[in-house]
């Protein structure tokens with residue numbers, strides 16, 4: 594069975610200040626976290642250094658995006674090399690806001706994943722369908738296509754966590770039911786088995802994201818193929834995030 598992982602996306606374009614981040618870190622540093630769960634915090638770029646300098650080594654750091662290739666003259670972008678310099682171990686790629694607000698395409702996201710992996714960062718590879726795609730019965734098609742773009746680009750799955758985040762569930766309070774999430778997670782695992790390998794299918798962590806909170810995480814975590822969570826809003830509150838971490842074992 595894959596290990597368990599819970600990721601706090603602690604702040605985005607609208608959430609997070611030096612003060613709120615500092616409170617969150619002190620809550621996480623004093624929280625009792627189950628030892629066999631990998632815990633990662635993904636603050637906005639501008640707070641990564643603050644987090645790295647004050648958070649316990651028990652918790653790893655992720656960025657929320659990275660440049661597609663070697664760092665260079667790409668004003669406003671943040672390179673993988675810079676993230677490593679700050680002590681990041683992970684990067685979140687293909688988040689729905691990168692896809693649907695900024696317009697990043699599957700192939701571009703696949704290239705980002707391949708570059709980050711080649712430099713030794715772990716990749717949290719996000720995928721997920723829009724509400725209209727779900728309603729049109731295209732959930733699996735969309736998720737498989739997004740997954741294939743990663744598969745086509747990466748040489749190995751050793752350092753990848755798949756995050757299934759249905760877009761209609763992100764930041765909406767409309768969490769997927771445990772059955773809805775499990776149905777997609779099993780399908781993704783089958784896709785990996787049929788298109789990559791049985792070993793990758795059984796080892797790769799597939800985590801769920803979209804309105805996870807301290808009240809719904811344990812029911813979701815009971816499902817066989819849900820290996821953890823990517824948490825947005827509820828990760829802004831340290832004690833609630835700790836509850837979510839401790840619900841996945």
Ligand code: PEP
Pocket residue numbers: 602758762763764765766802803804805823824825826827
């Ligand atoms: C997200 O932003 O990826 C996310 C999962 O947010 P929330 O938990 O608030 O739905």
